[in-house]
Amino acid sequence: MRPAKKLRPDSLAVHAGRFDFAELGVHAPPIDLSSTYPLGDLGAAGEELEALAHGGKPTGNGVYARLHNPTVARFEEALADLEGASDAIAFSSGMAAVTATLLGVVGAGGHVVAIRPLYGGTDHLLASRMLGIETTFVDPAGVAAAIRPDTRLVLVETPANPTLQLVDLEQVVAAAGTVPVCVDSTFMTPVLQQPLRHGVRLVLHSATKALGGHGDVLAGVVATNDVGLAAAIRSVRVVTGAVLHPLAAFLLLRALPTLPLRVRAAQANAAILAPRLAEHPAVRRVFWPGMPGADVDALIGRQMAGPGSVLALELEGGQAAVETFVRSLELATHAVSLGATDTLVQQPASLTHRVVDPEARRATGISEGLVRISVGIEDAEDLWEDFSRALDRAMVAQEVAVGR
Ligand SMILES: *Cc1c(COP(=O)(O)O)cnc(C)c1O
Secondary structure, three states, X not given: OOOOOOXXXXXXXXHOOOOOHHHHOXXXXXXXXXXXOOOOOHHHHHHHHHHHXXXXXXXXXXXXXXXXXXXXXXXXXXXXHHHOOOEEEEEOOHHHXXXXXXXXXXXXXXXXXXXXXXXXXXXXXXXXXXXXXXXXXXXXXXXXXXXXXXXXXXXXXXXXXXXXXXXXXXXXXXXXXXXXXXXEOOOOHHHHOOHHHHOOOEEEEEOOOOOOOOOOOOOEEEEEOOHHHHHHHHHHHHHHOOOOOHHHHHHHHHHHHHHHHXXXXXXXXXXXXXXXXXXXXXXXXXXXXXXXXXXXXXXEOOOEOOOOOEEEEEEOOHHHHHHHHHHHOOOOEEOOOOOOOOOEEEOOOOOOOOOOOHHHXXXXXXXXXXXXXXXXXXXXXXXXHHHHHHHHHHHHHHHHHHHO
């Protein structure tokens, strides 16, 4: 049973999706692996299938696992609670969530306004026109001018992957007018940002990142208070089949109670590391919302509860320095992805944003010298020792390259 009193976020992270446990007599989320369900009356089963195929919620047993799964529904309920949403729809990956949102809300022939930079995969999906959707890419100031009569969605990331650009969501919502705004809030998680409070209609996460948090699950999720949009997106999931596996949903449910602790611990580490990294002579600039001067619109406190734990460095020595830096790391892992308990480092231009048009990469500051760091929850001093040693070596590589 849900407590009568509204829970504070940290309590919600522990209990959301689990309010029926006492009634069920369990202490961990039950995993339902059924691919199909025994049906009762044929007429009722047929009606249930029809309702689910159109994005409705189950009244009976869900009929078939592509239409509904109770373990996945638990994760969706928890995530909706954390975002302050009525509905959440979970997917097999973040990109499956992006795709279903585009197909459900925009559809072939429609138009999207997208603020760059975006995650490389999202940029590529839109720029390729693979879904039959046309996209106008803009910077935050260009949204209003880019809206057309056939514009069905404005897509934005804040902080953006990988430059940590911050976007004022209330300004985007105002510029979008009646067009719904979808924000990819992966870098913040609901612990640090709840975009639906700012007039945004859809909030999306790659749950592969901090929501899963342990590098062992691939998942995506979209949350909204708009029942019509939720049904449209859910019906795309039923038809296209990009469902979340119940075992993955279990791992996500297992990770959510510690989400606030992990997010705050990693953020505290980032706060120790960012100013030290900025002082290192191999580093030209540090991009992190908590750096002095980074939060020009004073969004921290108003839109975000904190700067988060992803930062980016621009190395003086460009490609040669980056290659030496990533090779010299002994504690941090050279790998794509982010939001894990361990620290992950990668060069966006070669990896996560390789598929983005080179001209757009340059225009949005994704240079060869840019390194993205997802700070983990290790001891900050161990991380600093690892980074400072690797940066010292990168500087030697830079001097050798310049001397040549
Ligand atoms: C990783 C990521 C995605 C894609 O998610 P997958 O789970 O890898 O499909 C989308 N947006 C952002 C901001 C990401 O970091």
